[in-house]
Amino acid sequence: MAPVLEFAILGLLQEAPMHGYELRKELTAKLGAIRAAISYGSLYPTLRRLQAAGWITEAAETPATAEEVPALTSRRGRVVYTITAEGKERFAQLIAQAGPETYDDTGFGVHFAFFARTDQATRLRILEGRRRKIEERREGLRDVLGRAAERLDAYTLELQRHGLDACEREVRWLEELIANERSGRAPTAPDSRTVGGRGDNDSPPTPGTSRTERP
Amino acid sequence: MAPVLEFAILGLLQEAPMHGYELRKELTAKLGAIRAAISYGSLYPTLRRLQAAGWITEAAETPATAEEVPALTSRRGRVVYTITAEGKERFAQLIAQAGPETYDDTGFGVHFAFFARTDQATRLRILEGRRRKIEERREGLRDVLGRAAERLDAYTLELQRHGLDACEREVRWLEELIANERSGRAPTAPDSRTVGGRGDNDSPPTPGTSRTERP
DNA sequence: CCGCGATGTATCGGGCCGATACATCGAACG
DNA sequence: CGTTCGATGTATCGGCCCGATACATCGCGG
Numbered sequence: 001m002a003p004v005l006e007f008a009i010l011g012l013l014q015e016a017p018m019h020g021y022e023l024r025k026e027l028t029a030k031l032g033a034i035r036a037a038i039s040y041g042s043l044y045p046t047l048r049r050l051q052a053a054g055w056i057t058e059a060a061e062t063p064a065t066a067e068e069v070p071a072l073t074s075r076r077g078r079v080v081y082t083i084t085a086e087g088k089e090r091f092a093q094l095i096a097q098a099g100p101e102t103y104d105d106t107g108f109g110v111h112f113a114f115f116a117r118t119d120q121a122t123r124l125r126i127l128e129g130r131r132r133k134i135e136e137r138r139e140g141l142r143d144v145l146g147r148a149a150e151r152l153d154a155y156t157l158e159l160q161r162h163g164l165d166a167c168e169r170e171v172r173w174l175e176e177l178i179a180n181e182r183s184g185r186a187p188t189a190p191d192s193r194t195v196g197g198r199g200d201n202d203s204p205p206t207p208g209t210s211r212t213e214r215p
Numbered sequence: 216m217a218p219v220l221e222f223a224i225l226g227l228l229q230e231a232p233m234h235g236y237e238l239r240k241e242l243t244a245k246l247g248a249i250r251a252a253i254s255y256g257s258l259y260p261t262l263r264r265l266q267a268a269g270w271i272t273e274a275a276e277t278p279a280t281a282e283e284v285p286a287l288t289s290r291r292g293r294v295v296y297t298i299t300a301e302g303k304e305r306f307a308q309l310i311a312q313a314g315p316e317t318y319d320d321t322g323f324g325v326h327f328a329f330f331a332r333t334d335q336a337t338r339l340r341i342l343e344g345r346r347r348k349i350e351e352r353r354e355g356l357r358d359v360l361g362r363a364a365e366r367l368d369a370y371t372l373e374l375q376r377h378g379l380d381a382c383e384r385e386v387r388w389l390e391e392l393i394a395n396e397r398s399g400r401a402p403t404a405p406d407s408r409t410v411g412g413r414g415d416n417d418s419p420p421t422p423g424t425s426r427t428e429r430p
Numbered sequence: 431c432c433g434c435g436a437t438g439t440a441t442c443g444g445g446c447c448g449a450t451a452c453a454t455c456g457a458a459c460g
Numbered sequence: 461c462g463t464t465c466g467a468t469g470t471a472t473c474g475g476c477c478c479g480a481t482a483c484a485t486c487g488c489g490g
């Protein structure tokens with residue numbers, strides 16, 4: 001229902017207009033933890049789809065003052081994408097409705113990456129939905145490791161064990177984040193630095209720093 | 216080149232012939248750590264593809280003695296899939312050639328799940344390839360956290376930090392497994408239990424148990 | 431007796447990926 | 461001074477796999 005790329009592009013273009021290549025770089029930097037690298041084979045079709053829906057507009061890059069180097073080398077046209085008012089509305093709507101697909105690995109990851117543009121109540125709802133989902137996966141793995149252990153070989157069991165470990169770790173991570181949200185603090189900030197970002201939007205104020213255990 | 220499902224199905228059908236529903240259950244149990252649940256929308260097309268290629272055969276389930284309840288309720292035909300000699304050959308070939316796609320998350324996971332049918336040299340090669348890939352991802356995340364930290368908000372940074380942590384943890388896990396392989400032992404076996412499995416195949420002997428640190 | 435969950439087969443639309451092709455530009459190297 | 465090489469940049473194609481959906485049987489409990 002809410003493809004990952006659509007959400008991410010609408011979120012990124014609210015920072016600044018960009019052309020495809022730049023968009024891919026920013027996307028890769030922002031989602032590097034959950035996605036290897038966004039393919040052009042999905043980026044460009046998505047951009048066309050967004051433009052058809054009216055969420056973004058595309059415009060060929062114009063020379064700065066329209067009199068500078070008019071036909072020297074005739075720059076290869078870079079297409080710059082800009083988000084529209086309807087696009088911003090669409091993004092807000094996608095944030096508001098948190099369906100089951102919001103809690104799978106990539107869905108949660110991309111939503112989390114734009115938590116700075118998400119209100120606290122929704123943040124909390126998503127974190128708890130994700131925790132529930134991971135807890136279910138954890139129980140499934142425990143079942144397999146308990147009941148069906150003798151049917152599986154040592155390597156498969158080791159894989160389940162590693163997966164179970166990752167689940168338990170993520171649950172703990174989520175608990176920490178949830179506790180932080182409840183107390184109205186921002187996530188663990190290793191050094192004191194108030195997030196700059198000239199607020200062009202209704203993004204939350206991202207309150208002061210805090211500290212968990214790991215420095 | 217080597218789709219995940221094709222590999223997993225060929226591997227599973229070497230244990231026993233199965234029908235679709237059963238196959239999905241086994242698949243989900245075996246790959247539960249890396250995949251939520253295999254969809255029929257990919258399972259059945261893949262089965263048809265495998266049959267067209269000659270790797271498997273499909274046969275309608277026959278009543279046991281051909282005289283028992285011939286037309287009582289006319290059982291809904293369950294289709295049983297059986298691997299062929301060419302299928303086993305294909306599986307061995309897929310194991311032998313470890314391309315770059317073998318080292319991404321799902322590719323590695325499914326290969327690892329069938330390590331009991333993989334020779335030790337290939338196991339070692341795959342583990343090291345995976346480690347290299349994870350190390351690269353880790354370096355990428357460190358770069359972002361170091362150089363581009365001030366450009367990103369606190370939530371995005373926290374996501375990267377969590378991803379980095381997962382990378383470091385997996386590298387350590389892989390190191391342990393590699394060390395175990397080098398010393399000729401099986402993966403961490405919490406209680407002494409020799410893997411049963413009547414060897415119908417050229418699968419390695421799965422040597423005796425060992426113990427790392429975590430009991 | 432009726433619904434409900436487990437078993438069971440199957441299709442359809444669509445997102446996303448990997449490979450590929452093609453073009454420009456600045457810098458490095460011979 | 462020419463050439464190669466990597467970064468920048470746009471775009472398409474085939475294919476894997478998923479989520480939703482439809483339909484049918486069986487046993488069990490209400």
